[in-house]
Structure formats: structure tokens, C-alpha cells
Amino acid sequence: MTRLIIISNRVAVPKARGAAGAQGGLAGALNSALKDNGGIWFGWSGQESEDPAGSINLQRHEGVTTATIDLPARDVEEYYNGYANSTLWPLFHYRLDLTEYERETGRGYERVNQRFADAVAPLIEPDDLVWVHDYHLIPLGERLRAQGVNNRIGFFLHIPWPPTRLFVSLPFHERLVRTLLEYDLIGFQTDEWRGSFLHYCSKELNAEVDEEAGTISFEGRSVIARTYPIGIDWDHFQAQGNRGESRNAHQRLLSSTRERTAMIGVDRLDYSKGLPERIDGIGRFFDQHPERVRDLVFIQIAPPSREDVKSYQDIRMMLEQKTGQINGARSEVDVVPIRYVNRGYSHAELFGFFRGSKIGLVTPLRDGMNLVAKEYVAAQDPNDPGVLILSRFAGAAEQLGLDGTGAVLVNPYSPDDISDAILQALDMPLDERKARYEAMIATIRDDNVQAWTRCFCADLTATR
Ligand code: F6P
Secondary structure: OOOOEEEEEEOOOHOOOOOHHHOOOHHHOOOOOOOOOOEEEEEEEEOOOOOOOOOOOOOOOEEEEEEEEEEEEHHHHHHHHHHHHHHHHHOOOOOOOOOOHHHHHHHHHHHHOOOOOOOOHHHOOOOOOEEEEEEHOOOOHHHHHHOOOOOOEEEEEEOOOHHHHHHHOOOOOHHHHHHHHHOOEEEOOOOOHHHHHHHHHHHHHOOOOOOOOOEEEEEEEEEEEEOOOOOOOOHHHHHHHHOHHHHHOOOOHHHHOOOOEEEEOOOOOOHHHHHHHHHHHHHHHHHHHHHHHHEEEEEOOOOOOOOOOOHHHHHHHHHHHHHHHHHHOOOOEOOOOOEOOOOOHHHHHHHHHHHOOEEEOOOOOOOOHHHHHHHHOOOOOOOOOEEEEEEEOOOOOOHHOOOOOOOOEEOOOOOHHHHHHHHHHHOOOOHHHHHHHHHHHHHHHHHHHHHHHHHHHHHHHOOO
């Protein structure tokens, strides 16, 4: 079998694997891809060190080899906190108001991509498939080509691709896209993000684009751009539900909420997740239906993320303020409407919490996919399922809700919309809950992370 070389910013090295909620869906997804195919997962160790030789730490665990490098403090600041998370992340999530444009961090981003290429190129053998992940590493393919790597190299973008009118605000936008066109295959989460990318190629680069086939012909090269909606690791997640840890979590949740309906949100503490807007929606619900304060308890699990970046510090403060305001105004001695928790939990515990919550509230302002939405549904009891309230701006809405049969879709910017959806979910009859669950569960089970990996790798193999 062809070996797979996965390259991403973060690598879940065995001893550092933490709570799933804190880690994000990507880490789990890549790990299972490697278990199936063999090969190496290369990336940043998450550690800072000034080691000029950039030595590689190799580890082997349960059939997966990880290879990581440390980065100097300046690189972490300019590449990770800077260009990746203060420029590309906000811009790609349509947040021009939060996007910083600093030449210096752009240089740091290019420098780290070069470091990655220097370190990983010697590990690549001629028949390996190389699969690069996410916005941190867009120029990596081009750097590998410059090192003489002629392998098939694919790239998958886990976050949205912004509309052309927003994207062109990025200085050197053309340079970035040109590097992307050095890959053989570019994957997007949804047709919408792929469409925006093709639009840019056609309008700004004058490339020849075949929308249907997803081919881009540019300066003598041909690149394929396709949609691959990422899925969850269904079998693994179901197995978590059978663990004692999951049953305990389920029981803890039920006994602490008793006759009240639990509504849950689980998100990294990130402004793209729409958390303050969500709290506003819940506040609106309590304003409009004060008699139902005793019916509902909202549990927001929000592990802190990217804490060195100012916009993340700001969002945390804002959220604490809003949650405190609503709890101050609406609590009784025996009722606290919002439980706000700044920590991650294991997948098993999350399964139990999801199972015990009759409403899942997933309302990002913009999201590449959102695997929490899929995990929430996957954890439900088919005979008495909860209701998923989902933002129409999450990539997952293309599969779970746009036809109106699955999730209850909301505009996450509208507190009234969120309030209406909560009321609808609270009072939804069992028949409708079951019908909505049935409309979603097949794609969540079948279009899982293994299928996603198989499809991407098969298409990458078939290029050239
Ligand atoms: O989904 C986007 C993403 O950047 C993933 O690549 C990552 O695993 C997750 O968000 C968490 O972000 P970070 O690695 O910055 O903590």
C-alpha cells in the first residue's frame, strides 16, 4: 500500500493527546487516517525551542509514526499567533474587522513553511502520497516542489475559503493562491468554499476553470479542486458511548439537571463560533418566555484557545460578561440558567453529555464544517433523540439542514431566530424529533472520516 505522509501544523503525539474537546476534530480525524494507511504524521510539536538545527522527534505508537519539530519563539509568534491566527483565520472566517495585515508576520509564515519543507522533504519516499492540511501550510507544496519532491501532493482546507471581494484585501493574495496551485488536488469542506476559490482563480488569475469537473488550468498546469465534507470517526465515537466514563457523565448531567431540559454547546473559545451571539439568543429567549426559565439549563463547554492572541482574550472577556449578566438577572437560589465551563472533556464524557442533552446548540458565525454538530446527533438515542439547532453558516448545514428536514437551521446573528429555535426544540414532539434524526443519521454514519480519507486519497492517487 502507498504510504501516506500527513503534514499539519499540530500533531497529536501520543503522550500529548489531550481531551477531545480541546484538541478539535482534525487531530482525531488524521490519526485514524494514518492508522489505516501507515506512514508519517509531521508537524510542529507545539513547543518552543531555539534549536537552530531543527532536530526531528520521531515517535511510534499504535501503528502511527509522528515526526515533530520545535519552533523558535519568534516563529511561533509570527507564524502561528501572527499570520495564521491573526490574518488568515479571521479573514477566511469573513472577519475583516479582526484581520491584521503585517508584513513581518507574513515573512514569519513563509519562513516556517520553508522550515517545514526542509525538515520533512528527507522523510518522503518516491511513492508516498503527501497530504498537507490547513491554512497554516498553504505555501508548503510549492516549497516541497522547490526541493525536488515530485510526488503527488494534496492539500485540504479545513476552514472556509472567503468570497473574492474579501480575499483580495490580503496583501500578496495572488502569491498565496499561486502556491496553492502547485498542489495536484485541493480539497474543500463545501461546494460554497470551493466555489469561492474557483471564482477567484477565474476572475483574478484568468485561469481556465471548469466548475463542474473542478479543474483549473493555469500557466500550463492542471489542478483539481473538489469538495470532501469531513466526517466523524463513527465507530470510535460509538465505542466511547459504551464506556463507563460516558455513562457516568450522562448520569452526572441528568442528576444535576433533573426535570429541566439540558441544552448543550461545545466549542473552542473562538469568535468564529458565535458564542456571545448565542448567549444573546438565550437571553432573548428568557426575555420572551420568562415562564420557561425553570424548564431549561444551558451548558456551554468552551475550552480556551489561542490565548496569546488578543482577539481571543477579548472574546473570552465578553463571554464572561454576558453569561454573568444573564445568570445575575435570571438565577434563583435553586436555578442557574447558564453553566459556563472553560475546560475540555474526553470524547467519552462528551458522548455522555450529548446523550443527556435534549438540545444541541451549534451556532458558529462561520465554520468550515463543525464536527460537534455531527457528534451531537451521533450520540442521540434513536428512540428519543434530541434536536440539533444549527447555524446556516456552518459547513455542516450543507449536509444536515439546508433541505429543512434535519437540523433546525438558524441565522446565528439573530437573537430572535435563536430564541424561536429554542422554543421550537423545547416543544418538539417525539415524532418530529425522530424524523429529523433519521434525516441526518445516515450521512453522519456513512460519510465518516474513514470515507473522507479514502475519497481524498483515491482522488489524489488518480491525479496525473
Ligand atoms: O479546524 C481548524 C483548526 O485550526 C485545526 O487545524 C486545529 O486542530 C483546531 O482548529 C484547533 O486550533 P489550534 O491548533 O490553533 O489550537
